[in-house]
Amino acid sequence: MDNNNVLTGVSVAAEKKPRGLKRFFKLLYQQRALVLMSVPFVIWLFIFRYLPIWGWTIGFQNFKPAKSFWEQEWVGFYHFEFLFGDERFLRVLRNTLVMSTINLVLGFVTAITLALLLNEVRHLVFKRVVQTVSYLPHFLSWVVAAGIIRVTLAPDGIINELLMRLHLIDEELLFLGIGEWFWGIYGASIVWKDVGWNTIVYLAAITMIDPTLYEAAEIDGAGRFRKIWHITLPGIRPVITVLLIMNIGYLLESGFEPQYLLGNGMNMDYSENLDIFVLKYGINQFNYSLSVAASIFKTVVSFILLFAANNLAKRMGETRLY
Numbered sequence: 001m002d003n004n005n006v007l008t009g010v011s012v013a014a015e016k017k018p019r020g021l022k023r024f025f026k027l028l029y030q031q032r033a034l035v036l037m038s039v040p041f042v043i044w045l046f047i048f049r050y051l052p053i054w055g056w057t058i059g060f061q062n063f064k065p066a067k068s069f070w071e072q073e074w075v076g077f078y079h080f081e082f083l084f085g086d087e088r089f090l091r092v093l094r095n096t097l098v099m100s101t102i103n104l105v106l107g108f109v110t111a112i113t114l115a116l117l118l119n120e121v122r123h124l125v126f127k128r129v130v131q132t133v134s135y136l137p138h139f140l141s142w143v144v145a146a147g148i149i150r151v152t153l154a155p156d157g158i159i160n161e162l163l164m165r166l167h168l169i170d171e172e173l174l175f176l177g178i179g180e181w182f183w184g185i186y187g188a189s190i191v192w193k194d195v196g197w198n199t200i201v202y203l204a205a206i207t208m209i210d211p212t213l214y215e216a217a218e219i220d221g222a223g224r225f226r227k228i229w230h231i232t233l234p235g236i237r238p239v240i241t242v243l244l245i246m247n248i249g250y251l252l253e254s255g256f257e258p259q260y261l262l263g264n265g266m267n268m269d270y271s272e273n274l275d276i277f278v279l280k281y282g283i284n285q286f287n288y289s290l291s292v293a294a295s296i297f298k299t300v301v302s303f304i305l306l307f308a309a310n311n312l313a314k315r316m317g318e319t320r321l322y
Helices: 002-030 032-060 078-085 087-120 124-139 142-153 158-165 179-207 211-219 224-249 257-262 274-284 288-315
Strands: none
Touching (some): 002 032, 087 179, 124 179, 142 158, 142 257, 179 224, 179 257, 211 224, 224 288
16 A cells, blocks of 8 residues: 555656646746747857856966967966965055955945935926936946046146135145045046946836825824835835945956046056956956956955845845845
């Protein structure tokens, strides 16, 4: 009798598996339009995101472009050991982390603040003008934006002229020539260029909040600040959490264009980041192995930060990526 039960259980399990597989293919057929739409993206992802991972092997070799893969000299973790013993790399890593943190903090604080303020504006014409003015810099190329910043901060630029007229300084300052000031200039440039664009997501999230919550709060005597604190901010918290997780994953991606275009020999100790480090070693000095090792380090750390932030959000009961 027991044997029959065992055989029956095996047969039932065997029947369930094909049914599950059949259900899967049925679901694919029902959503075939979406599947077909995603095929080009999956192909692009495989070709341009996964196949290049093969190039990581260069980081473990003394790579010579003229030699085939099998002729390369394998050196293990030599380039990684060299990186963490190199004073320049440690300085570049410091700059990257500082600028990424500045970008993360200022980007979130200013975008959320602007979104909350715009949501409270009742004059539609004024609101649209402010939105348009704040969005426009995002569509400027960093080449153009960097040119504007350079002209503005030049010794004969408007900032120096204004400070001189207000008698705040006695002589013209070379802002981009003072290394310690670069991080502040970078943060202000990022906010000026992207704050308007970053508010779009938060404004969209605010529109999804149930209006009856505001009506009920108003009946209870809540003012604007209390409605923002108790309704608006909790309502957009899931969006803030997801964006924060994604941005933490990009903590070693502090950018390339602003540092490259605004950097110079006088502020290089503060403007050079990992991307510029990789460019200089990989192209200018033809040390491909060292540049790939730095890129591998950046990618691995980004994955670790992303999964750690996601798991932390999960433990705290917040919205997460997966």
